[in-house]
Amino acid sequence: MLDEDLRTMIDDVKDGRMDRRAFVQRMLAVGLTAPMATQVLAIGGVAMAQSPSPYKPTKRGGGGPLKLLWWQSPTLLNPHFATGTKDQDGSRIFYEPLASWDVEGNLNPILAAEIPSIQNGGLTADGKSVTWKLKPGVKWHDGKPFTADDLVFTWEYVKDPATAAVSSAVYNDLTVEKIDDHTVRIVFKNPTPFWANAFVGAYGCIIPKHVFADYKGAKSREAPANLSPVGTGPYKFVEFKPGDLVRGEIYPDYHMANRPYFDSIEMKGGGDAVSAARAVIQTGEYDYAWNMQVEDEVLLRLEKGGKGKTVYATGGDIEFIALNNTDPNTEVDGERSSMKTKHPLLSDPAVRKALALLVDRESIKKFIYGRAGLTTANYLNGPARFVSKNTSWEFNVEKAAKLLEDAGWKAGPDGIRAKDGNKLKMLYQTSINGPRQKTQAIVKQACQKAGIDLELKSVVASVFFSSDVANPDTYSKFYADIEEFQIPMTQPDPALHMKRYISESVATKANKWQGPNFPRWVNKDYDKVIAEAEVEIDPVKRAALYIKANDLLWENIVFIPVLHRLKVGASSNTLKPVISGWANDTDNIQDWYRET
Amino acid sequence: MRQYVLRRLLIAVPSLLGISLVLFTVLALAPGDPFSDLATNPNVPPEVGLALRAKFGLDDPVYVRYLHWLTAMLQGDWGFSFVSRVNVDTLILQRLPTTLYVIGSSQVLALLVAIPVGVYAAARPYSLFDQLANTLAFIGFSLPTFFTGILFILVFSIKLDWLPLVYSTDVNASGVRWVLEQIRQAIMPVMVLGLFQAASMTRFVRSAMLDVIRLDYVTTARAKGLGQATVLVKHVMRNAMIPVVTLIALQIPAVFGGAIVTEQIFRIPGIGSLLISSILANDTPVVMAVTFVFACLVVLFNLIADVLYGWLDPRISLR
Numbered sequence: 049m050l051d052e053d054l055r056t057m058i059d060d061v062k063d064g065r066m067d068r069r070a071f072v073q074r075m076l077a078v079g080l081t082a083p084m085a086t087q088v089l090a091i092g093g094v095a096m097a098q099s100p101s102p103y104k105p106t107k108r109g110g111g112g113p114l115k116l117l118w119w120q121s122p123t124l125l126n127p128h129f130a131t132g133t134k135d136q137d138g139s140r141i142f143y144e145p146l147a148s149w150d151v152e153g154n155l156n157p158i159l160a161a162e163i164p165s166i167q168n169g170g171l172t173a174d175g176k177s178v179t180w181k182l183k184p185g186v187k188w189h190d191g192k193p194f195t196a197d198d199l200v201f202t203w204e205y206v207k208d209p210a211t212a213a214v215s216s217a218v219y220n221d222l223t224v225e226k227i228d229d230h231t232v233r234i235v236f237k238n239p240t241p242f243w244a245n246a247f248v249g250a251y252g253c254i255i256p257k258h259v260f261a262d263y264k265g266a267k268s269r270e271a272p273a274n275l276s277p278v279g280t281g282p283y284k285f286v287e288f289k290p291g292d293l294v295r296g297e298i299y300p301d302y303h304m305a306n307r308p309y310f311d312s313i314e315m316k317g318g319g320d321a322v323s324a325a326r327a328v329i330q331t332g333e334y335d336y337a338w339n340m341q342v343e344d345e346v347l348l349r350l351e352k353g354g355k356g357k358t359v360y361a362t363g364g365d366i367e368f369i370a371l372n373n374t375d376p377n378t379e380v381d382g383e384r385s386s387m388k389t390k391h392p393l394l395s396d397p398a399v400r401k402a403l404a405l406l407v408d409r410e411s412i413k414k415f416i417y418g419r420a421g422l423t424t425a426n427y428l429n430g431p432a433r434f435v436s437k438n439t440s441w442e443f444n445v446e447k448a449a450k451l452l453e454d455a456g457w458k459a460g461p462d463g464i465r466a467k468d469g470n471k472l473k474m475l476y477q478t479s480i481n482g483p484r485q486k487t488q489a490i491v492k493q494a495c496q497k498a499g500i501d502l503e504l505k506s507v508v509a510s511v512f513f514s515s516d517v518a519n520p521d522t523y524s525k526f527y528a529d530i531e532e533f534q535i536p537m538t539q540p541d542p543a544l545h546m547k548r549y550i551s552e553s554v555a556t557k558a559n560k561w562q563g564p565n566f567p568r569w570v571n572k573d574y575d576k577v578i579a580e581a582e583v584e585i586d587p588v589k590r591a592a593l594y595i596k597a598n599d600l601l602w603e604n605i606v607f608i609p610v611l612h613r614l615k616v617g618a619s620s621n622t623l624k625p626v627i628s629g630w631a632n633d634t635d636n637i638q639d640w641y642r643e644t
Numbered sequence: 645m646r647q648y649v650l651r652r653l654l655i656a657v658p659s660l661l662g663i664s665l666v667l668f669t670v671l672a673l674a675p676g677d678p679f680s681d682l683a684t685n686p687n688v689p690p691e692v693g694l695a696l697r698a699k700f701g702l703d704d705p706v707y708v709r710y711l712h713w714l715t716a717m718l719q720g721d722w723g724f725s726f727v728s729r730v731n732v733d734t735l736i737l738q739r740l741p742t743t744l745y746v747i748g749s750s751q752v753l754a755l756l757v758a759i760p761v762g763v764y765a766a767a768r769p770y771s772l773f774d775q776l777a778n779t780l781a782f783i784g785f786s787l788p789t790f791f792t793g794i795l796f797i798l799v800f801s802i803k804l805d806w807l808p809l810v811y812s813t814d815v816n817a818s819g820v821r822w823v824l825e826q827i828r829q830a831i832m833p834v835m836v837l838g839l840f841q842a843a844s845m846t847r848f849v850r851s852a853m854l855d856v857i858r859l860d861y862v863t864t865a866r867a868k869g870l871g872q873a874t875v876l877v878k879h880v881m882r883n884a885m886i887p888v889v890t891l892i893a894l895q896i897p898a899v900f901g902g903a904i905v906t907e908q909i910f911r912i913p914g915i916g917s918l919l920i921s922s923i924l925a926n927d928t929p930v931v932m933a934v935t936f937v938f939a940c941l942v943v944l945f946n947l948i949a950d951v952l953y954g955w956l957d958p959r960i961s962l963r
Contacts, residue, residue: 117810123728123925131679131727212699214692269729289738290728291921292913293813316810318911318921323797327809330802334810510926515679515693562694 104624105309105641109298114310114623114640117334119324121317123290126274127253128206128213133632136250137338138294138315140634142189142279145252146180146199147244149631151361153431153540155244156636159183159194159254159280159303161230164243175239175585180247182230186303188256189284196226199247201257210265215251222246239583241590242541249539250632254280282308282638292317302638309641322346328618329356335623335642338633340616343483344418347618360419361615363629364430364537364545367421368607369407369476369491369530370567371400376475376527383557385526387568392470394529398455399472400605403530405448406494407608409441415490416483421611428598429612430629431540436595439602441609448498457499465499474529477505477521479512484532487610502530517560524561526568534613540630542594543582549606550575569606649951656943663939668713671928672706678726678926700726713932723929727922732933735918740900742813743914745826746833746907747899753838754845755892761842762849766857767876777846784843789836793909796832807832811912833910837903841895848891852884886956893949897941 105111122138123131130136146160155163161181164170170179186194203224206213221237224246234246246252259278263271277285280303283296294315298308316334324337325347332355340347340358347358375389393399409423425441428434457465457472465472476491478484485506492502505528507521512533520527537545547553548564551571555563574597581593601607617633619625622643626636678700679693697703701712716723722732765774801809808829815825856862857880865879904916911917915934922930953960 113816121921123725124730126729129729209695212692212696214696216692269724274729287814289813289913290725290730290735291918292739295814314812314814316812316911318913318917319810319908323809323909323911326797326802331805331809333808510924514926560694562691 103306103639103641104643105306108300108302108306108308109311111309111311111642113312113314114336115334116313116315116634117319117324117327117337118315118317119319119321119337119339121291122288122294122315124274125277125285125288125294126255126271127250128202128211128215128255129268129274130250131214133250133339134317137632137634138288139253139277140250140281140632141283141294141296141313141315141637142277142281142285143253143255144280145249145254146182146247147252148635149249149540149628150636151626151628153628153630155248157183158638159186171243173585175236175241175243177233177235178243179227179231179233182232183303184230186280187301188258188280189278189299190256190259192256192258194254194256194280195229196232197229198254198257199232200224200226201261202254203246205255205260205264205268208265211268213268218246218251239585241583241585241587242539242543245539245541249635283310283313286312304638307638313637325350325618328620329354329358332356332620335620336625336633337618340420340618341481341483342616343416344420347616348418356618356620358419359617359619359625359627361617361627361629362422362430363615364428364540364542365534365613365615365629366424366427366429366537367532367534367610367613368427369403369532369610370526370607371403371530371605372526372528373568373570374526376529381557384520385568387554387556387570391529393472393474396455396467397605398451398457402448402451402498402500403495404605404608405442405444405451406498406500407491407610408443408494409610410443412487412490413611416486417611417613420614420616422614424609424612425602426598426612427601427607427609428542428546428594429609430537433591434542434594434598436598436602438595438599443494445494445497452499459499463496463499464501471501472499473501473503475505476502476530476532477507477512477528478532479509479523480506481509487532515560515562522561524555524563524566526555526566532610537630542597546594546597547578547582549601550578567606569604571600571604574600645951645954649947652947652950656947660940660943664714664717664936665710667932667935667939668710669706671932672709674926678702678928713929717936722933725922725927725930727925727927727930732930735930736915736933736937739913739915739918742912743907743916744899746830746912746914747837747903749830750834750837750841750903751892751895751899753834754841757838757842758845758849759888762846763853763876763881765846766850766853767872769854774850777850781843781846784839785847787840788905789840789903790905790909792840793833793836793906796836797909800832809910811910813913833903833906833912837906845888845891849884849888852887853880856880856884886953889952889956890949893945893952894942896945897938900938900941 118134118137120132120134122135124135125139125142127136127139127143130139144158147155147157147163150156157163159182161183162168162170164178164180166173170181182194182196188194203219205211206215207219209216223235225233225235227233236243247254256278259273260271275288282299282302284299286297287293287295296313298311302308321339321341325340325342327333328335328337329350351357371394372385372391373394374385374387375391376385378384378386378389380386380388413421413423423441425439426436428436452465452472457467460466460471476488478488488504488506492504495502511519511521512523514522515524516522523531523533535545549567549569550565553563553565554568554570555561555566577593577597577600581590581597584590584593615627615629617625617627624641624643626639627633628635679696701709713723724731725735728735761777765777768774797809800807811829811833815822815829817825862875862880865875900915903914904920906912907914907916908920919931919934922934
């Protein structure tokens with residue numbers, strides 16, 4: 049029914065009977081609206097509105113220096129070697145993709161002349177190709193023209209395994225064809241509903257053929273341009289000191305009118321988040337600082353009478369507690385948490401339900417994350433049209449206790465419940481990080497009241513998140529009963545985010561624990577839903593499938609979502625940064641300006 | 645003398661080899677992975693991380709990796725950083741000037757404070773000045789630099805707004821203003837490090853002076869009718885400074901090694917912050933190079949201190 053409504057509405061928009069804003073409002077009403085609502089329209093045959101960001105400056109330059117403070121600093125400036133966001137952020141000052149994600153999660157054309165749609169012939173109904181028109185007259189910083197050859201080269205460069213590019217996965221299953229100097233067609237191997245991945249966002253940065261041509265493949269490390277980028281971006285490269293400083297100056301031939309506003313840019317690195325917040329909010333030495341992983345209480349105190357403020361962007365990052373489906377204490381063929389075992393406690397749905405009732409999300413939000421988190425019952429929290437409305441959560445110790453009591457878990461003399469000689473004692477691990485240890489304490493307290501004993505463990509982040517096969521404390525080995533961390537959603541599409549948990553991706557010794565399905569959850573229905581969603585071109589059906597996938601995760605309590613986390617930055621009061629929750633902080637750097 | 649130096653240099657070779665072997669093994673056994681950032685990024689399939697590990701030879705057995713490293717090091721190739729994909733020597737040379745400037749000035753400051761205060765305190769032991777100097781010295785070396793650093797930031801940058809909180813690598817000025825800016829931003833870190841050093845050095849100078857001041861030849865000098873200043877500077881200090889010089893010589897490697905904590909607090913792009921960020925990123929080649937260079941400097945300056953001994957005090961013979 050929803051499906052039909054939407055179709056009529058799309059037609060209305062097409063014929064001009066309904067304007068775009070009304071459409072978005074109607075979608076809101078039926079609970080389907082989204083930053084990506086416009087992508088529905090795009091595939092439905094309506095051109096995306098090119099969301100004009102309210103950019104006020106009327107001339108290029110004259111804004112003085114823009115000083116950014118990243119408390120982890122870029123260590124290299126090749127977007128395709130970028131191991132962390134810091135490197136992507138640094139590279140993005142100089143290199144540009146075809147389009148970036150704006151604040152609402154819409155595509156914002158950068159090097160593209162227009163965003164592909166069915167109407168302008170950019171998209172095809174089978175979802176197997178997309179045609180991008182490039183902006184004419186764009187020049188690289190060294191004066192050479194930017195053409196379709198650069199896109200084809202970028203694709204060849206990245207997909208070459210000898211190059212060892214981290215972005216290779218994005219470009220492996222497609223081919224890039226040059227149609228003319230300013231048109232390229234990307235042909236996908238399989239129908240690809242989310243076509244805006246290659247050449248968009250952080251991994252979409254295009255590198256110049258004439259600079260990198262000699263450094264493809266095994267010689268990629270030797271390219272001088274890895275340290276002195278030549279791009280098309282708003283700022284030209286001046287200086288780079290790995291792990292410390294990136295400097296750029298205004299590019300007078302930049303392809304967008306009146307941009308950039310600032311005469312020079314500086315990205316300083318190092319230190320810690322709290323002092324970075326101080327340097328922006330209290331002393332005003334810097335204009336913007338990234339990733340303010342600081343307790344809200346501290347930020348509120350700094351903001352009092354300060355020269356800056358915090359800014360928030362909503363994306364889809366989720367902090368959660370994952371429940372182990374296998375037994376971490378039994379070793380089978382030299383492997384703990386083996387697929388041949390079943391968790392002795394967590395295989396009982398009552399225990400899972402009780403645990404979900406014992407996570408006090410409201411208190412965690414109120415006392416720990418403050419403005420930087422939203423409570424949620426869902427694993428998938430965005431873009432809005434993929435967010436399920438069928439789920440709910442509550443915090444209720446009595447209910448949890450009753451649930452356990454009814455399932456036969458009786459309290460022993462020490463207050464800990466047990467059944468058939470199995471005590472409700474569990475190991476709860478996470479990485480070392482202030483807010484996480486506090487969350488652990490809150491959950492442990494509630495569990496104690498319900499008769500579950502949690503042993504807390506925290507592992508250094510560099511070990512916890514490593515893929516070191518020899519280390520037993522990684523999140524993917526999951527040698528614990530439950531574990532907490534955050535998975536960022538790096539693009540406004542759930543495909544990659546949700547695909548992690550299909551049965552064949554289970555992390556095991558055989559795949560060196562590289563399988564992304566670390567809860568070791570096996571569910572035929574889920575596999576089927578994901579497989580269908582991957583090839584579903586109809587955006588409405590596809591959204592419905594991902595909502596169903598989320599609901600399966602919820603029903604089976606694969607995860608207990610703790611918080612939907614927002615991106616937090618610190619900005620000076622006069623700066624107008626454009627920060628999207630769906631992209632890197634510098635993804636719209638050309639639109640930043642200062643209001644005086 | 646020449647023979648002595650030569651022999652010491654030859655002994656240094658096996659000890660440096662031993663140090664490098666220990667360092668390498670410890671680093672190889674330490675947990676962590678330079679590509680761990682990739683692991684939680686759903687955009688990057690695990691194969692990419694594995695391919696990178698294979699490409700950079702991280703999957704080879706430890707002894708093979710050590711031999712690779714050693715042969716490369718002997719040819720002057722320090723390896724390249726996994727994280728920045730830049731040669732390690734470039735990275736280190738980039739950081740060296742700042743470290744030398746900040747840590748060097750703090751050592752100079754320490755000496756400028758410690759020697760006069762120590763000498764003067766020893767000249768009048770248990771006087772009010774001595775008591776005061778002693779108390780301050782105790783407070784000085786009891787307070788860790790991470791504490792005084794943050795305290796200085798709170799007072800001088802946040803409350804008073806006199807000095808910048810962040811050390812900027814490139815000062816945006818030229819001529820005299822550039823020099824003034826450089827000095828201004830270095831004041832806090834230099835003070836923090838220098839005063840900490842000065843505190844313990846003052847105690848050292850004072851006790852060295854007291855050892856000498858009681859000797860008979862000092863009494864003789866006084867009996868000759870020489871003034872207090874001449875006795876102290878010409879007769880007492882010359883002998884009392886011998887152990888102090890050794891101490892300073894052994895401090896020099898630390899000047900190159902940087903100050904990890906202080907550099908991190910003030911965001912000084914020195915060797916110390918390079919070391920700590922490389923450790924956090926599991927960038928083994930950089931950690932290896934920095935620690936190994938540091939070990940070499942310690943061995944070298946130990947030798948220099950010994951040679952200096954002989955030169956300063958003819959009573960000591962080197963054999």
